[in-house]
Amino acid sequence: MNKIVTGLVFGAILGLVDGATAWFTPEVRPAIVTILMGSTFKGMVVGLLSGWFARKVNSVTWGVAFGAVIGLFFAYLIAMQPQPSGNHYYLEIMLPGFVVGAIIGFLTQRAGSNVRQTA
Amino acid sequence: MPDLSDSTVRHLRSVIDLPDLSGTRYELEREIGRGGLGVVYAARDLQLQRPVAIKVLDSTEEARIIARLEHPAIVPIYESGTLPDGRAFYAMKLVVGARVDQYLEAHPSLSERLRVIQRVGEALAFAHTLGAVHRDLKPQNVMVGAFGEVYVMDWGVEGVAGTPRFRAPEQAGATGRPADHRSDVYALGALLRFMLPEAAPRPLRAIAGKAMAAEPDARYRDVPALLLDLQRFQDGLAVEAYPEPVWDRARRFAVRNQVLLLLLAAFVAVKFFLFFLRRL
Numbered sequence: 001m002n003k004i005v006t007g008l009v010f011g012a013i014l015g016l017v018d019g020a021t022a023w024f025t026p027e028v029r030p031a032i033v034t035i036l037m038g039s040t041f042k043g044m045v046v047g048l049l050s051g052w053f054a055r056k057v058n059s060v061t062w063g064v065a066f067g068a069v070i071g072l073f074f075a076y077l078i079a080m081q082p083q084p085s086g087n088h089y090y091l092e093i094m095l096p097g098f099v100v101g102a103i104i105g106f107l108t109q110r111a112g113s114n115v116r117q118t119a
Numbered sequence: 120m121p122d123l124s125d126s127t128v129r130h131l132r133s134v135i136d137l138p139d140l141s142g143t144r145y146e147l148e149r150e151i152g153r154g155g156l157g158v159v160y161a162a163r164d165l166q167l168q169r170p171v172a173i174k175v176l177d178s179t180e181e182a183r184i185i186a187r188l189e190h191p192a193i194v195p196i197y198e199s200g201t202l203p204d205g206r207a208f209y210a211m212k213l214v215v216g217a218r219v220d221q222y223l224e225a226h227p228s229l230s231e232r233l234r235v236i237q238r239v240g241e242a243l244a245f246a247h248t249l250g251a252v253h254r255d256l257k258p259q260n261v262m263v264g265a266f267g268e269v270y271v272m273d274w275g276v277e278g279v280a281g282t283p284r285f286r287a288p289e290q291a292g293a294t295g296r297p298a299d300h301r302s303d304v305y306a307l308g309a310l311l312r313f314m315l316p317e318a319a320p321r322p323l324r325a326i327a328g329k330a331m332a333a334e335p336d337a338r339y340r341d342v343p344a345l346l347l348d349l350q351r352f353q354d355g356l357a358v359e360a361y362p363e364p365v366w367d368r369a370r371r372f373a374v375r376n377q378v379l380l381l382l383l384a385a386f387v388a389v390k391f392f393l394f395f396l397r398r399l
Contacts, residue, residue, distance in 0.1 A: 018386075091396075096386065102382055103383065106382055
């Protein structure tokens with residue numbers, strides 16, 4: 001499994017787990033399916049970029065930093081969208097997004113092969 | 120004839136024992152080592168103007184064995200020949216460094232000790248592929264150079280009995296089996312045990328123990344298998360020789376995955392923090 005596929009897989013799993021915790025917030029529970037899809041998609045995008053970064057830079061520290069920053073950035077893009085209630089959940093979305101991005105960045109550095117497969 | 124003093128007699132004896140290197144390109148300097156098979160002297164190559172070590176022994180078999188073993192951890196032989204008195208000799212690189220037993224007096228780190236074992240093992244494994252067996256591996260036969268280079272010396276020949284503390288049971292005639300490469304596995308295990316500090320991790324002691332099993336079939340099948348287990352220890356993985364308890368396994372996993380566990384703990388902490396923040 002190359003680093004980009006590794007990033008996509010871990011990003012999807014962690015994004016799904018992150019989104020699933022919205023179940024514990026009753027006011028957003030009706031939109032849980034949308035949240036799960038959005039969170040999974042965000043995780044995959046962060047995973048894709050982290051995997052690409054891991055191919056270029058072989059450093060756990062930089063991988064974690066890169067994942068955290070782009071995790072924070074994409075979480076910010078999502079948090080910018082107001083909820084049906086009109087509220088923004090910056091802290092609730094960005095803080096976990098930052099940590100999930102860091103985890104994905106770490107995993108893409110440690111797992112996955114750096115060899116590009118040829119046909 | 121006047122009586123000679125003890126010191127004069129000792130001096131005369133040492134001079135008589137010195138090999139006659141006339142007719143060779145070497146000039147004798149001093150004796151630097153003595154073993155069961157021969158004596159090693161420091162000498163000077165007058166032609167190339169460099170220091171060499173000369174080993175004088177009764178047969179050329181050892182020289183023929185070592186000449187086949189071209190490896191970075193085996194002292195290279197420059198030349199072999201016969202002295203005027205009929206004894207055989209060979210000239211080799213003069214290694215400047217410390218024997219392993221002296222080297223340990225400087226209290227090197229565990230990883231440094233394991234690096235030496237690794238180099239010794241690589242030399243043995245290489246020799247085994249050519250059918251050569253050391254038969255007398257011990258701390259006195261391993262040199263560590265000033266720049267960390269490691270040399271395995273005194274390659275044994277058929278019939279060498281080995282040194283009791285490092286000798287496999289079959290070499291002592293206890294099993295009736297001939298010595299083979301597994302005898303070197305035993306000696307390498309004994310060397311590992313000798314080099315481990317008192318508070319060595321259990322898996323390392325277990326690796327030495329497995330290599331030193333009395334029954335050759337119970338040891339590692341060859342030197343590379345032993346080295347692989349050592350490498351697994353250094354990589355933080357489970358070793359073949361040590362069936363570790365669950366707690367040890369969990370601790371090793373935690374040490375090996377510290378960063379990941381910290382990040383996962385941070386994720387859980389953030390979620391708990393946000394959960395309780397909403398309840399305020």
